[in-house]
Amino acid sequence: MQAIKNNIEQRVQELTKYYYENPEKIATINLLEELADAVDFYQKQVASYYCAIDWNRQQGFTASAKVRFHNWEIKKKTLTRLQNRYKIVLELLYETR
Numbered sequence: 001m002q003a004i005k006n007n008i009e010q011r012v013q014e015l016t017k018y019y020y021e022n023p024e025k026i027a028t029i030n031l032l033e034e035l036a037d038a039v040d041f042y043q044k045q046v047a048s049y050y051c052a053i054d055w056n057r058q059q060g061f062t063a064s065a066k067v068r069f070h071n072w073e074i075k076k077k078t079l080t081r082l083q084n085r086y087k088i089v090l091e092l093l094y095e096t097r
Contacts, residue, residue, distance in 0.1 A: 004088055007031060028093045035086045042079040049075055 011027035020026055049072040056065035 001088060004031075004085060004092070008089075008092065022097075025093070025096045028089060028096055032086065032089045032093060035082060035089060039079065039082045039086055042075060042082060046072065046075045046079055 008024065008027050008031060011030060012023045015023035015026055049068055053065050053068045053072060056062075056068055
């Protein structure tokens with residue numbers, strides 16, 4: 001949570017150089033948009049890797065399926081972390097005036 005707040009504060013400092021009105025809200029929205037893009041990207045990656053695992057199993061490529069499964073687990077955990085960060089930033093945006 002603190003890392004997210006620090007990131008937003010850093011973005012606010014960049015925006016105040018240009019005299020934007022309500023830079024905290026703009027910074028939070030920008031971070032939210034970046035997280036939404038990342039979540040979308042990783043959702044597609046997770047689905048793609050899952051299809052590759054299934055295809056490799058059907059073809060009898062167990063070694064490839066195990067490697068794909070390991071990569072799929074990493075992508076899935078990353079997606080979960082991004083979704084949690086998105087939720088936190090959304091809550092922060094709600095609290096921002």
